[in-house]
Amino acid sequence: MRIYNKKGFWTGVFMLALALLLAWAGLRSGFQDKIFAILVCVVCGVSYLFRGLSYEMSREDRVEEQDERERFVRARAQSRALQITQVVCFALMLAFVVMGAKAREQMFVAMGVAAAFCYMAAILSELFTQIYYQRKY
């Protein structure tokens, strides 16, 4: 047995580990709301794992990954996703903090702090990567 696509293989392993973790949590506190998530994780995990172990499928995946058009679309999508994440995290931060202050509920304030952290992480990572690429090129 040989691994032809390491990234796919480890994604599969991670998904299956997540499914196992959910199953373990289900055994402890009931399966009611976890069955669907477990099923999705198992199906995706097995599919990734088999694709990572098959020569033909790994080749297909690699060709698709290296395709110029696919790369362009992925890059465009991820840069757009970063901008959307920044805007939504900022809005969430404000909403949670206002809700926390209005309702005097600590839960909302904690969630607002988490959203603020995510916003800061997105802004700072953008700043540092800009500096990195400015220096590199």
Add this chain to the structure above:
Amino acid sequence: MKIYHKRNFFWGIFTLILAGLSVATMIRFGVSRYQVWVFLIMMPSGLTQLLRSLSYESSKEDRLEVLDEREESMRQRAWVLAYRMSSILVGVLMFVLLGVGAKIENDTLIDMGMGMAVCFAISVLADLGAQIYCQRKYG
């Protein structure tokens, strides 16, 4: 007076509003070092953006910089890397906060983990939505 660069103009206004809010907070709750820093950063940056957007020459410069192929490629690469970095960081922190919160039975940590989970889900969904949009647009 004409606005030559709308995005910079509104960004300048937004930054000046934030500076104004920091002044209002200082008047209401007293001066703090943090608020002074916020004001000192926001005020000049907002004013610069505003004035640049009202000047024809500066707006032209800004627009040319945005259209420059090399700059665009660099920005694109930086955004992609930044998206991956921030997603991984938020995902790892979510697991850590939820795990530690459950272990020591601290509700605040669990709430923060939930906040992180919401942001993580938003970033994954935004990526998914943007992939579908871009596949349709450039496909």
